Every structure is written in C-alpha cells, then in structure tokens.
Amino acid sequence: MKNLILTTAIASLVSTMAMAQDVTRLGTEGAYPPWNFINDAGEVDGFEREVGDELCARAELTCEWVTNEWDSIIPNLVSGNYDVIIAGMSITEEREEVIDFSENYSQPDPSSFLGASADIDLASAVIAAQTGTIQAAHVAEMGATLLEFATPEETVAAVKNGEADAVLADASFLQPVADSEADLSIIGEVLLGGGVAAGVRKSDTDLRDTLTAAVQSMKADGSLNALIEKWEIGATFE
Known part of the structure; x- marks a missing residue:
C-alpha cells in the first residue's frame, strides 16, 4: 500500500511538473495604458493582453500572464521567471544583445x-x-x-x-x-525604435519562431490592424 501511495504521489508530481512546463508565461508591466494595465477586476488588460491571448491561441500555447516591474523585466525573463515579454518593448540593438525578439506586432510608435x-x-x-x-x-x-x-x-x-x-x-x-x-x-x-515585439530568451528560438508565425498570421488576416485601431496604438500595417 505504501508503495502504491508513493507511486501515485510521484506520478501526480510528474504530471504537475509536465503541466507547469507546458504553460507559457507572458510577462508584462501592467502599468502602461493602453498597451498594458491592470483593470478594475485586477486582471491584465489592454492592447497587449488581446494581442498576447490571440498569439497564444494561434500558436496553440497555454499561456498565463505575469506582472513584473519594468526596470527588472529583462533580467527576470533571462532568469526564467517567465518565458515571453509582452510589455510595449521596442526592438533595439542594445536589447538584442541580451534577448531575441519576434517579428514586431506594432509599428514604431511616435x-x-x-x-x-x-x-x-x-x-x-x-x-x-x-x-x-x-x-x-x-x-x-x-x-x-x-x-x-x-x-x-x-x-x-x-x-x-x-x-x-x-x-x-x-x-x-x-x-x-x-x-x-x-x-x-x-x-x-x-520617432524611436524598431517597433514593438515579443521578447524571449536567446535559447528559446523555437518559441521566438512560433510567435513570429502567429504575428504574421494576424498581420495577414487584418486582425492585428483591427486591434491597433481599437486601442489607438499608432500606424497600422500595410
């Protein structure tokens, strides 16, 4: 009986760990409307909430949102506290020395x-x-x-x-x-930066490419432009 209980506990632990590993954690600031903010229900909201949820749906990823202060948002990505930064982060050469970016999901915002x-x-x-x-x-x-x-x-x-x-x-x-x-x-x-994109660890090339494919899909069917117009983010994609 003890062996059965122990085996069941181990199986449960392994299953829980596998489920945790299957979750893609999206890190955002939650303090930069209309890009991202915390709504009255205490949930992440804004342009990037909608973009992030749609990217996860198209990429068939199970995602959860995590908030993090801006000044440590890249170090905490690198250290593994979450898997993706979706936080109004512009592509720059300096940041590309530390992390990788998907294709941009917004034009450079003035x-x-x-x-x-x-x-x-x-x-x-x-x-x-x-x-x-x-x-x-x-x-x-x-x-x-x-x-x-x-x-x-x-x-x-x-x-x-x-x-x-x-x-x-x-x-x-x-x-x-x-x-x-x-x-x-x-x-x-x-006008600054090279557009806003999802940031990932340099080791996560598959995740980067998966997110890029989802961004491209949203650009192709016009759904990304619709969200840009809804949240008044800036210029739409041609």
Whole structure:
C-alpha cells in the first residue's frame, strides 16, 4: 500500500511538473495604458493582453500572464521567471544583445514630449522618462537633463509638480494625459525604435519562431490592424 501511495504521489508530481512546463508565461508591466494595465477586476488588460491571448491561441500555447516591474523585466525573463515579454518593448540593438525578439506586432510608435508650455527649449530642459526605455536613452543623447523614474505615472507627476519641464514617452500613453489635463499639452514628437515585439530568451528560438508565425498570421488576416485601431496604438500595417 505504501508503495502504491508513493507511486501515485510521484506520478501526480510528474504530471504537475509536465503541466507547469507546458504553460507559457507572458510577462508584462501592467502599468502602461493602453498597451498594458491592470483593470478594475485586477486582471491584465489592454492592447497587449488581446494581442498576447490571440498569439497564444494561434500558436496553440497555454499561456498565463505575469506582472513584473519594468526596470527588472529583462533580467527576470533571462532568469526564467517567465518565458515571453509582452510589455510595449521596442526592438533595439542594445536589447538584442541580451534577448531575441519576434517579428514586431506594432509599428514604431511616435514618442511625444508633454509639457506645460510650448516655449520650452527641449535641448536644455529637464526631461523625465521611465528608466530603461528608448525615451530615456534619447533624452541622454540629446544633451538635455534626464530625470529617470521607475514608473510612467511618476514621469507625468514630475511635470505636474514642476520637477521636470517635460516628459518623453510613447504618444499613445501621453495623448490621453494631454486630453485630460488642461495645463499640459504635446509640445514635440520624435520617432524611436524598431517597433514593438515579443521578447524571449536567446535559447528559446523555437518559441521566438512560433510567435513570429502567429504575428504574421494576424498581420495577414487584418486582425492585428483591427486591434491597433481599437486601442489607438499608432500606424497600422500595410
């Protein structure tokens, strides 16, 4: 009887481990609307929730969502805390040295400067940006004074409280802020990055190719463009 119980327990453990290994974990920030955010039900929502779910369905993957702070999102992918990054992450040469990307599921989204005055000299201004983003890198390169923050909300707050002259972030994130804040407006724009894609570990080439095939399928039937238009992400694919 003891052997039977032990055998049953081992079989159950092996089955549980196999099921866990069959789950593809999608890592996102959950704090960057309309790309990804946590809704009132406490669930991941937004453009990338819909894209990620559809990619998993087409690739016949069983997926679950995991949230992670932006500044450690790549290290935690590499260390195995999840399998894919779907978090508004633009393809850059620097990131490609550490991880691989699927084909992009959005065009390069214009980045906007949001400030309280159109008279700001951006070249000499104090500009807020989220740490580890292409926007932060651009501010550093343009010679302005960079103020880095852990979250997107903090970058906007820095402008509202006078700590920064402007914030640089994706236009799709900042435009709703400009629409809702009478004292703030879009004062400039720049095109950065190579589009947004799913990030995977360099060892996961099969997963990368599987996701790319699913992205291509969504592009081909127009469903990706429909989601881009729904969430007002930017330019659609031709």
